[in-house]
Amino acid sequence: QVWEGMKEIRKEQGFQSTKVDLKFRRRITDKFQDLATQQEELEAELEELKARHATDLAEDMARFLKKRSTLEKKLATLSLKVVDLEKKEADANQGDQADLDDDGASSDEDDDDEESVASPVKTKKGAARASDGKLATHL
Numbered sequence: 001q002v003w004e005g006m007k008e009i010r011k012e013q014g015f016q017s018t019k020v021d022l023k024f025r026r027r028i029t030d031k032f033q034d035l036a037t038q039q040e041e042l043e044a045e046l047e048e049l050k051a052r053h054a055t056d057l058a059e060d061m062a063r064f065l066k067k068r069s070t071l072e073k074k075l076a077t078l079s080l081k082v083v084d085l086e087k088k089e090a091d092a093n094q095g096d097q098a099d100l101d102d103d104g105a106s107s108d109e110d111d112d113d114e115e116s117v118a119s120p121v122k123t124k125k126g127a128a129r130a131s132d133g134k135l136a137t138h139l
Contacts, residue, residue, distance in 0.1 A: 003022070
């Protein structure tokens with residue numbers, strides 16, 4: 001495979017025949033040392049990923065807290081507006097109730113005045129009664 005790949009590259013570059021010597025050297029390796037090195041590399045990569053995750057988490061937490069604070073401020077503002085509107089509504093309702101009470105009291109007084117001016121009303125017996133409570137003549 002290696003030889004075929006090199007042959008293809010040489011053909012693309014325009015070389016026809018070049019002597020290539022492939023040499024293989026035997027390396028003596030320590031299996032335990034290789035495993036230890038691989039383990040250290042994996043631990044280093046794991047620590048890097050943990051650090052990156054901690055950084056991302058801290059940034060996300062900062063954004064969350066900022067948004068939470070903003071939303072809490074909006075909630076507090078809206079709550080104050082609700083309380084203010086409820087107070088205004090209660091005041092308006094009390095004002096309406098006071099107007100109704102005033103109208104009710106004045107209408108009773110006005111009714112007395114109107115009764116004294118009102119025309120006679122027929123009773124069951126056919127007698128007319130004036131609004132001031134005195135009997136009128138029979139009709």
